[in-house]
Amino acid sequence: MKKFDVYLRKQLLEKYPSMLFFMVVMLYPNFGVKAFGSFFILLFSLASDIRQKRLDLMTFLPFTKSEIFWMEYAFLSTIVLTTFFIGLPFAESTLYSWMILLRTMIFLSAYFGVVISAVSVGFDPFGAAFLFLLADLVLGGLGSSKIGPTFNPYKLISPIYQRNLLASLAMALVLLYVAYRLFAQRGGER
Amino acid sequence: MIRIEHLRKQLGNKQILSDVTFSIEESAVFALVGPNGAGKTTTIRCVTGALEPDGGDISLFTEKIKRTHSATLKQRIAVVPEERIVFRNFTASDYARMWSKLYPSWNDTVFSNFIARYNFDLSQKVESYSIGMKTLFFVGLCVASQADLLVLDEPTQHLDPTVRLEIMNMLKECANSARTIFISSHEIFEIEEYATHFGIIKEGRIIYTDSIDNAKETHRIVERGENLEASQVIGLVGSTVLVKTNSQIGRFPKLNEIVVGYLTGHTERTLSLK
Numbered sequence: 001m002k003k004f005d006v007y008l009r010k011q012l013l014e015k016y017p018s019m020l021f022f023m024v025v026m027l028y029p030n031f032g033v034k035a036f037g038s039f040f041i042l043l044f045s046l047a048s049d050i051r052q053k054r055l056d057l058m059t060f061l062p063f064t065k066s067e068i069f070w071m072e073y074a075f076l077s078t079i080v081l082t083t084f085f086i087g088l089p090f091a092e093s094t095l096y097s098w099m100i101l102l103r104t105m106i107f108l109s110a111y112f113g114v115v116i117s118a119v120s121v122g123f124d125p126f127g128a129a130f131l132f133l134l135a136d137l138v139l140g141g142l143g144s145s146k147i148g149p150t151f152n153p154y155k156l157i158s159p160i161y162q163r164n165l166l167a168s169l170a171m172a173l174v175l176l177y178v179a180y181r182l183f184a185q186r187g188g189e190r
Numbered sequence: 191m192i193r194i195e196h197l198r199k200q201l202g203n204k205q206i207l208s209d210v211t212f213s214i215e216e217s218a219v220f221a222l223v224g225p226n227g228a229g230k231t232t233t234i235r236c237v238t239g240a241l242e243p244d245g246g247d248i249s250l251f252t253e254k255i256k257r258t259h260s261a262t263l264k265q266r267i268a269v270v271p272e273e274r275i276v277f278r279n280f281t282a283s284d285y286a287r288m289w290s291k292l293y294p295s296w297n298d299t300v301f302s303n304f305i306a307r308y309n310f311d312l313s314q315k316v317e318s319y320s321i322g323m324k325t326l327f328f329v330g331l332c333v334a335s336q337a338d339l340l341v342l343d344e345p346t347q348h349l350d351p352t353v354r355l356e357i358m359n360m361l362k363e364c365a366n367s368a369r370t371i372f373i374s375s376h377e378i379f380e381i382e383e384y385a386t387h388f389g390i391i392k393e394g395r396i397i398y399t400d401s402i403d404n405a406k407e408t409h410r411i412v413e414r415g416e417n418l419e420a421s422q423v424i425g426l427v428g429s430t431v432l433v434k435t436n437s438q439i440g441r442f443p444k445l446n447e448i449v450v451g452y453l454t455g456h457t458e459r460t461l462s463l464k
């Protein structure tokens with residue numbers, strides 16, 4: 001916990017100017033808005049450090065890459081949770097509100113996984129994130145999630161569309177695990 | 191204390207380290223010297239766990255590193271990185287708070303004395319310090335961390351001569367208190383003042399490593415045309431020749447002459463093909 005405190009403080013001190021706007025946006029209780037905010041907060045976090053070749057600032061300190069990965073995920077999740085709970089009193093307290101939280105967490109996990117995997121194998125994190133977003137929007141927008149001639153299985157696992165919550169959660173967890181393995185081995189090398 | 195064997199590392203398509211082998215004993219001040227791009231910083235990044243090597247073995251504090259450094263092991267290593275990039279919004283006081291939480295042996299008194307000695311403003315952002323002040327500040331953090339291994343990449347770069355001398359003495363004191371210092375530097379003239387051991391790295395390979403005293407004892411500088419029988423010619427140093435010998439010929443070399451001799455010599459070429 002002591003290390004997470006240090007990491008949290010470091011991220012807040014370093015990132016609040018660029019994240020503040022999106023954190024405010026994320027207070028609005030709507031999945032689309034929260035996904036939008038999460039997407040940009042994701043870009044300004046670890047992905048940005050790696051892009052700007054500043055990861056050594058952390059790896060030279062007593063943090064392992066595994067710790068950095070999970071602390072970053074915990075940091076981003078904390079933002080999602082905090083903004084959700086602050087915004088909760090202003091939203092209708094129904095199951096739907098809690099579904100927004102779950103769907104945002106799935107979105108965050110999947111995109112975090114994709115961005116960190118991409119950067120770990122040498123791609124630009126920003127480019128990878130926008131490319132995946134575009135592909136996700138286009139592929140997920142085709143066809144239908146119901147069995148039939150236009151059935152599109154990707155719709156079920158798409159982090160944006162999430163037509164099947166369990167399937168998209170499983171997909172997000174797989175992406176997160178792959179990212180962890182890649183980042184712990186080669187993440188941010190230059 | 192530290193044992194590096196046949197370390198290899200490729201970054202992108204470039205082979206940065208091809209065969210790095212050396213060892214550092216406890217309480218030694220080891221200087222890694224070599225030209226730009228020789229692999230000094232990459233070696234440091236591998237030793238400190240910032241990079242995972244492609245091959246070879248690293249043992250730290252008698253613990254052999256399997257794949258990555260453990261968090262506990264990293265708490266015993268403090269680093270002054272070569273690029274003095276810093277957390278943009280961190281003041282000196284934020285840095286001190288961070289290091290004090292991360293290093294279990296952190297010594298507040300040592301840090302306070304250092305800050306007072308060099309007149310640092312703790313409320314100022316470290317980003318706004320001059321590059322020399324950043325170097326000095328990181329050296330202060332490293333020393334106050336009381337870590338067992340201090341790794342300093344160019345620790346005297348951009349410092350004025352008086353401060354350089356003080357830093358060199360400080361590092362010597364650290365080594366005397368059973369800590370080990372691993373330095374990378376271009377400053378071959380000043381290394382002689384405080385290092386006890388050194389390694390010469392060229393094109394990703396260690397071409398020579400020894401204690402400074404032993405290196406001086408086993409090498410000689412001779413004039414061209416002098417009888418070099420029973421001597422191994424190492425390389426040219428200006429108009430003279432550096433040889434390795436036990437014979438009483440020529441004169442004893444300075445450290446910089448040994449370094450220049452090995453870097454200009456051709457013997458390592460043959461070694462590399464073995």
